[in-house]
Amino acid sequence: MTKMLDDYALLSPLRYTNNWLKIGVVGFGILMGISSQAPLVPFSIAICMSLATLIFGRVPPKFYLKLLMGPAVFVVFSIIIIAFFFGGGPELFGFNVLDYHLGVNTGGLSMAFLVFSRTLGGMCCLFFLALTTPMVELFSVLKKTGLPDSFIELSMMMYRYIFVFLDVAWCIKHAQTVRLGYHDLKTSLHSMAMLCSTLFLRSWEQGEKTFVAMNARCYDGKMMIFEEKRPVNFSEVALSLTYMVAIVGVWYVSNGMLEVSFW
Amino acid sequence: MHIMEGFLPSPWWQLWFVFSIPVIMFGMYRLNKLVSERRDLLPLLAVAGAFIFVLSSLKLPSVTGSSSHPTGTGMAAILFGPAVTAVLGVIVLLYQALFLAHGGLTTLGANVASMGIIGPLAAYLIYKAGMKANINFYVVVFLAATFADWITYVVTSTQLALAFPSQTGGFMGSLQAFLAIFATTQVPLAIMEGALTALIFKYIIQVKSDALVELKVISQETVNKLRGITA
Numbered sequence: 481m482t483k484m485l486d487d488y489a490l491l492s493p494l495r496y497t498n499n500w501l502k503i504g505v506v507g508f509g510i511l512m513g514i515s516s517q518a519p520l521v522p523f524s525i526a527i528c529m530s531l532a533t534l535i536f537g538r539v540p541p542k543f544y545l546k547l548l549m550g551p552a553v554f555v556v557f558s559i560i561i562i563a564f565f566f567g568g569g570p571e572l573f574g575f576n577v578l579d580y581h582l583g584v585n586t587g588g589l590s591m592a593f594l595v596f597s598r599t600l601g602g603m604c605c606l607f608f609l610a611l612t613t614p615m616v617e618l619f620s621v622l623k624k625t626g627l628p629d630s631f632i633e634l635s636m637m638m639y640r641y642i643f644v645f646l647d648v649a650w651c652i653k654h655a656q657t658v659r660l661g662y663h664d665l666k667t668s669l670h671s672m673a674m675l676c677s678t679l680f681l682r683s684w685e686q687g688e689k690t691f692v693a694m695n696a697r698c699y700d701g702k703m704m705i706f707e708e709k710r711p712v713n714f715s716e717v718a719l720s721l722t723y724m725v726a727i728v729g730v731w732y733v734s735n736g737m738l739e740v741s742f743w
Numbered sequence: 744m745h746i747m748e749g750f751l752p753s754p755w756w757q758l759w760f761v762f763s764i765p766v767i768m769f770g771m772y773r774l775n776k777l778v779s780e781r782r783d784l785l786p787l788l789a790v791a792g793a794f795i796f797v798l799s800s801l802k803l804p805s806v807t808g809s810s811s812h813p814t815g816t817g818m819a820a821i822l823f824g825p826a827v828t829a830v831l832g833v834i835v836l837l838y839q840a841l842f843l844a845h846g847g848l849t850t851l852g853a854n855v856a857s858m859g860i861i862g863p864l865a866a867y868l869i870y871k872a873g874m875k876a877n878i879n880f881y882v883v884v885f886l887a888a889t890f891a892d893w894i895t896y897v898v899t900s901t902q903l904a905l906a907f908p909s910q911t912g913g914f915m916g917s918l919q920a921f922l923a924i925f926a927t928t929q930v931p932l933a934i935m936e937g938a939l940t941a942l943i944f945k946y947i948i949q950v951k952s953d954a955l956v957e958l959k960v961i962s963q964e965t966v967n968k969l970r971g972i973t974a
């Protein structure tokens with residue numbers, strides 16, 4: 481069974497630190513990275529957040545690298561297109577394909593580099609949140625945001641059943657695989673369809689059973705969850721503030737330098 | 744296809760939120776109304792959302808060995824209608840970003856627009872039109888799911904082209920490039936998802952068609968016709 485990020489988050493040593501602090505650090509990183517015009521800012525965010533994930537979150541480095549490689553295909557394709565089609569400036573190199581000239585110029589290349597760094601910075605922030613904060617903790621945050629109750633109830637129940645159905649799906653898939661259910665394309669299409677339809681019917685029945693079970697326990701459309709107090713300690717705040725000040729400093733220096741170079 | 748965190752530059756990621764949020768609000772309004780009328784729907788919708796998540800995390804069988812995941816949105820739109828699918832789509836996309844590292848938080852608006860709103864809406868319209876025109880149920884499902892998957896990719900390409908217009912050709916120039924890479928490679932996979940969805944419906948009708956009748960996806964007469972008169 482594939483391990484999901486949530487499994488790591490539940491075991492993470494940072495699990496019991498204050499949720500708002502973690503969300504603040506991550507949100508700050510994402511917004512600073514995306515608003516920066518210089519690639520240096522997202523790169524430094526990426527390095528800081530990766531170090532935080534690896535050292536404080538004790539995530540195995542090999543797994544973390546594999547995680548970063550996941551979105552690589554999409555990013556590489558899109559960046560190549562941006563490099564070829566975006567921006568102006570002197571052309572660096574080019575070639576002709578079927579009477580159509582393709583060239584990379586400095587503007588396109590720097591844009592591609594900037595987008596790459598932003599994506600990297602954003603992904604590192606997101607991974608930090610995903611690998612240290614289990615969804616269970618985020619529900620109490622969601623409850624405070626004032627979203628409609630039915631939406632939050634829906635997401636909480638969905639969260640529970642994702643794991644139930646993943647188990648069912650993997651069991652069926654293993655059973656099908658050992659019976660050569662995936663040995664060629666046509667068979668695998670049929671096996672897959674059988675798996676999905678069984679899953680749908682199972683989930684349908686499960687939904688009916690859940691309603692009966694919850695009704696029997698006086699469910700009135702609102703589940704109460706226990707929210708633990710998570711005090712922040714001084715070292716965490718100090719470290720987060722140092723990080724934020726450092727990033728703001730890098731932001732001003734690098735974006736300031738960019739403006740100078742424009743003149 | 745999920746646009747990664749940090750990929751869309753500043754005016755665009757906010758704009759896609761501006762596009763998506765009213766639709767989601769409408770979806771939540773519909774959801775609230777549905778749930779207050781029939782309380783037994785909430786657990787059903789929850790398991791449906793979980794089902795979409797699991798469906799989208801399964802690998803689709805493909806010829807070249809490259810892995811691809813079904814979007815599952817076409818099927819959801821046929822089963823539950825586009826408004827509710829949009830709300831389920833937001834939650835599924837949020838979970839995908841946090842559990843599987845697909846997509847991101849700033850790009851959530853853009854991803855919801857392509858995968859939660861426009862793709863399902865296309866599937867729903869095709870499905871309704873097809874059923875009205877009295878075409879075979881499985882053919883309609885196949886078409887709806889195929890186009891939902893493919894249109895999702897077209898929308899994503901458009902989003903990328905709007906954010907990164909080409910120097911020479913402008914928006915159209917880079918749209919062609921993004922379409923050439925993402926939309927054409929997706930055609931076989933979209934057909935695959937269409938075939939898979941049609942097969943899923945076939946199995947469901949064989950085993951337990953009353954679930955579909957109860958959701959008002961198809962009428963009892965259509966089921967009888969599909970099963971043959973003897974059934």
